[in-house]
Amino acid sequence: MLAHYGPQLVNLFAAVLLLLSFAMLSQRRMLSLINLFAAQGFVLFLTTSLVGALTGQHHLYWSALVTLVLKVIVLPWILHRLIRKLNVKWDVETLINIPTTMLVGIVLVVLAFNLALPISQLSGTVIRSTLGIALASVLLSFLMMITRSKAIPQVIGFLSMENGLFFAATGAVYGMPMVVELGVALDVLVGALILGVFLFQIRERFDSLDTRHLERLKER
Amino acid sequence: MINLAGIAAQFTELMLAILLAPLLTGWVNQCRAWLQNRSAPGLLQPYRNLNKLFQKEVVLAHNASPLFRIAPYLIFGSLALAAAIVPTLDIDLPLNAAADAIALVGLLALARLFISLAAMDIGTAFGSLGARREMMIGFLAEPALLMVLFTASLISGSTSLSTIVQTLAHKEFVIYPSMAFAGVAFTMVSLAENARIPVDNPTTHLELTMIHEAMVLEYSGRHLAMIEWAASLKLFVYSCMGLALFFPFGVAEGGDWVGIVLALPALLLKLAIGGAALALIEILSAKMRIFRAPEFLGSAFLFAVLAMLVHVLLGS
Numbered sequence: 001m002l003a004h005y006g007p008q009l010v011n012l013f014a015a016v017l018l019l020l021s022f023a024m025l026s027q028r029r030m031l032s033l034i035n036l037f038a039a040q041g042f043v044l045f046l047t048t049s050l051v052g053a054l055t056g057q058h059h060l061y062w063s064a065l066v067t068l069v070l071k072v073i074v075l076p077w078i079l080h081r082l083i084r085k086l087n088v089k090w091d092v093e094t095l096i097n098i099p100t101t102m103l104v105g106i107v108l109v110v111l112a113f114n115l116a117l118p119i120s121q122l123s124g125t126v127i128r129s130t131l132g133i134a135l136a137s138v139l140l141s142f143l144m145m146i147t148r149s150k151a152i153p154q155v156i157g158f159l160s161m162e163n164g165l166f167f168a169a170t171g172a173v174y175g176m177p178m179v180v181e182l183g184v185a186l187d188v189l190v191g192a193l194i195l196g197v198f199l200f201q202i203r204e205r206f207d208s209l210d211t212r213h214l215e216r217l218k219e220r
Numbered sequence: 221m222i223n224l225a226g227i228a229a230q231f232t233e234l235m236l237a238i239l240l241a242p243l244l245t246g247w248v249n250q251c252r253a254w255l256q257n258r259s260a261p262g263l264l265q266p267y268r269n270l271n272k273l274f275q276k277e278v279v280l281a282h283n284a285s286p287l288f289r290i291a292p293y294l295i296f297g298s299l300a301l302a303a304a305i306v307p308t309l310d311i312d313l314p315l316n317a318a319a320d321a322i323a324l325v326g327l328l329a330l331a332r333l334f335i336s337l338a339a340m341d342i343g344t345a346f347g348s349l350g351a352r353r354e355m356m357i358g359f360l361a362e363p364a365l366l367m368v369l370f371t372a373s374l375i376s377g378s379t380s381l382s383t384i385v386q387t388l389a390h391k392e393f394v395i396y397p398s399m400a401f402a403g404v405a406f407t408m409v410s411l412a413e414n415a416r417i418p419v420d421n422p423t424t425h426l427e428l429t430m431i432h433e434a435m436v437l438e439y440s441g442r443h444l445a446m447i448e449w450a451a452s453l454k455l456f457v458y459s460c461m462g463l464a465l466f467f468p469f470g471v472a473e474g475g476d477w478v479g480i481v482l483a484l485p486a487l488l489l490k491l492a493i494g495g496a497a498l499a500l501i502e503i504l505s506a507k508m509r510i511f512r513a514p515e516f517l518g519s520a521f522l523f524a525v526l527a528m529l530v531h532v533l534l535g536s
Contacts, residue, residue, distance in 0.1 A: 008395035015397030015530055019404060022526070026519050099518045106522060106529070113533040129534055 006054040013047040014130035017167060018109070021140040024160060025105055026098050030088060030152060034079045037156050040163050041071030048170055057174045063181045067166070070185050075159060075192055082196050083152060088209060095147050105140055112136035119172070134168035151202060151209045155195045162188050229310040229480060236484075237303035241456040242266035242449065244495055251499035266452060270445050278441035281342045291338035292439065292446035295331045299453040302327040306460045309483040310472045311382045311390075320379040321369040324461070325362060328413070331450065332358045339435035346427065350434025353510060357419060357431065360517035361409045367524030368409065371402045372465050374531050381464060389468035397534060401527035403466050407501075408520035410458040412513065415451075417502040419513050422451075429507065459498075463490050 020040045027033045045068040052060030094101065116132035138161055145157035162184070169176045176184070199209060206213040246266045253260035262268075280289070305319050305327070319327075336351035373379045375396055376387035412419040415432035424430050436447050464471070470486030472479025508516065 005395065011397045011534060012395045012400060015400045015534075018526075018530070019401060019523075022523070099515055099522075102519060102522045106525060109526065109529060110533075113529070132533060 002053065006050060010047055010050055010054070011130060013043055013050070014133040014167070014171075016043050017047070017163075018133050018137055018140075021137040021160065021164070022102065022105060024156070025101055025140055025144050025147075028094075028098070030083055031080075033153060033156055034076050034083070037079070037160055038072050038076040040160060041067060041075070044163055044167060045072060047167065048175070051170055051174065055174055059178050060170070060175050062178065063166075063170075063175055066181065066185050070189060071159075071163065074189065078192055078196065079152070079156065082199065086152075086199060086203060086209065088150070088152065095149050101143065101147050105143060108139040108143060109136045112139050130171040131168060134164050134171050136164075137167065138164035140164075149210050149212055151195075151199050151211050154211065155192065155199075158195075159188060159192065223312070223314055225477075226310075226312045226314045230304060230313045230315055232480070233307075233309050233313065234300065234304045237308070237453065237456055237460070238300060238449075240491075241303075241452040242270060244456050244459065244491055245452040247492060248455070248495045248499050251496045252502055255499055255503045266448075270449055273440075273445035273448065274442050276441045278443055281438060283342065284438075285341055288338050288341040288438075289443070291334045291341075292443040292450070294334045296446045296450040296453070298327045298331045298334075299450045299457060302331075303453055303457045303460070305381060306457060306464055307382055307385045307471055308460045308464070308487055309480050311386050312473075313382060316380055316382040321373065321381055321384070322366070322379055324381065325366055325369070328365075328454070328457070329358070329362060331454070335435055335447070339438075342438045344438060346434045346437050350431055350437075353431045354435060357412050357513060357517065360514055361412050361520070364405055364409045364517060364521040364524045365413075367521065367528060368402045368406045368465070371398055371524065371527040371531055374528065375399075385464050385468045385471055386473070388465070389471055390473055396531070398527045398531035399466060401523050401530055403462075405520045405523035405527060406462055406465065408516060408523070410462060411501065412517055412520075414455050414458055416498065418505045418508055418516060421507055429510070431510075459491055459494050460487075463487070463494065 017040060020036055020043065024033060024036045024040070027036060045064050048060050048064035048067060052058065052064060096104075112135040113132040116135045120129060120131040141157045141161035141164055144160070145154045148154055148157065166184075175181065202211070202214070203209055243263065243266070246261070246263045249265070250260040250263055301315075301319075302324055304313070304315050305324050307313055307316070332354060336354050339347040339351040339354075341347070369379070372384045372388070375398070376384045378384065378387075411417070415422050420431040421429065422432065425433055427434075432451070436444065439447055467490055470483050470490070472483045
């Protein structure tokens with residue numbers, strides 16, 4: 001039963017992951033963005049534990065647990081606190097309008113699928129076809145970081161990119177060694193904390209969270 | 221060789237759609253009222269409204285053309301035909317050989333065309349405003365709907381809805397990731413097409429925001445009753461289409477009366493859950509500005525395109 005439907009379920013979760021990436025790309029509101037990020041983390045948790053159950057790789061349960069704690073509970077909580085303190089719940093301003101961004105996103109998905117095709121043929125895992133989706137969600141997060149002008153969506157884009165990378169690692173080689181995974185998790189957590197402090201500094205300096213102000217920095 | 225059982229099933233299904241459609245509208249309204257902490261109108265309220273409207277006399281504008289008078293019946297007729305194409309109880313429907321998913325979209329477009337023409341016929345400002353908005357929503361929603369249907373067609377290898385339902389429900393159960401995308405796109409399209417909240421508010425009479433209501437302002441009496449009934453029927457058709465594409469389980473395999481009898485409670489249960497979900501979506505979202513609607517429907521189209529891409533590239 002599990003052996004039969006498991007890979008299909010992983011494919012479905014992969015599709016949902018891509019769907020959530022697109023939803024984040026098209027989302028204007030900061031709060032919904034964070035909720036979508038938490039949802040993406042939850043799907044990642046489900047996928048990782050499912051792959052763990054499918055392949056009997058027990059260290060995947062641990063990485064699933066780390067994902068659940070870190071990306072579904074801690075990071076969204078930090079982000080929620082951050083936007084409450086910075087008082088930035090309003091709409092996100094985008095540099096390119098959203099339909100164009102989505103079109104670029106579709107081109108990126110096609111590109112990612114084509115790029116991943118030869119790689120996934122080399123890989124021997126049961127869920128290798130999801131590698132294209134993982135690559136696509138990494139590229140979509142990149143796109144989100146590029147097209148948003150405010151700092152918090154950029155941070156969320158960065159965190160969601162890590163989700164995509166994590167998924168790629170699970171899909172291609174059944175996850176990274178535990179030490180690497182813990183290191184990355186810690187990195188992301190510390191990154192989010194430092195970026196939080198950084199955001200406060202940006203706002204104090206410029207009275208805004210628009211990172212375009214940073215382009216005009218000069219030594220006085 | 222006349223397929224008597226098929227014709228009987230077809231007739232049952234059509235009658236069921238026409239009779240149950242106001243009930244579905246009533247159920248959605250009731251769920252919405254509950255979720256908003258209001259006391260709900262009775263489940264049979266749409267039938268009472270229809271009854272009241274059928275008994276009232278028709279008031280026609282002086283410059284109304286014959287088109288204005290026949291449009292309600294044409295709209296109702298094309299939507300009833302659309303309801304007959306969608307397999308709800310049984311797969312083996314005689315009409316399905318004649319009309320496939322593309323014809324279904326065409327029938328829905330026909331209804332939209334006539335309601336817009338009738339709205340512009342009198343020449344009031346609201347009528348043409350509503351008609352133009354409706355056409356804008358329509359031309360954006362239609363390609364997305366076609367793409368969703370094509371995704372299902374790619375899986376089953378046929379544009380006939382019977383074959384699609386048969387492939388999805390009665391072959392070996394397979395999870396199709398592409399249908400997840402198609403499902404999101406379909407939900408967005410059906411919200412827009414049925415004048416539901418993110419795009420239009422079915423209960424509003426506020427001039428600036430209404431779309432569907434602006435078009436039917438000039439209608440009264442039995443004409444209005446036909447149009448309201450047709451609107452319920454449209455919601456029913458879209459719900460059944462969604463159920464046929466994404467939750468086709470429980471539909472009888474054809475020529476089997478026990479199956480049809482069993483399919484009826486399954487259908488009612490699915491419709492009840494679907495209606496409650498629709499009410500939930502409606503109370504959770506705010507109505508958007510009319511100029512956001514192209515973006516909303518553009519996203520729906522892109523999701524539908526992604527569904528096809530995922531199907532082609534993931535091979536499932």
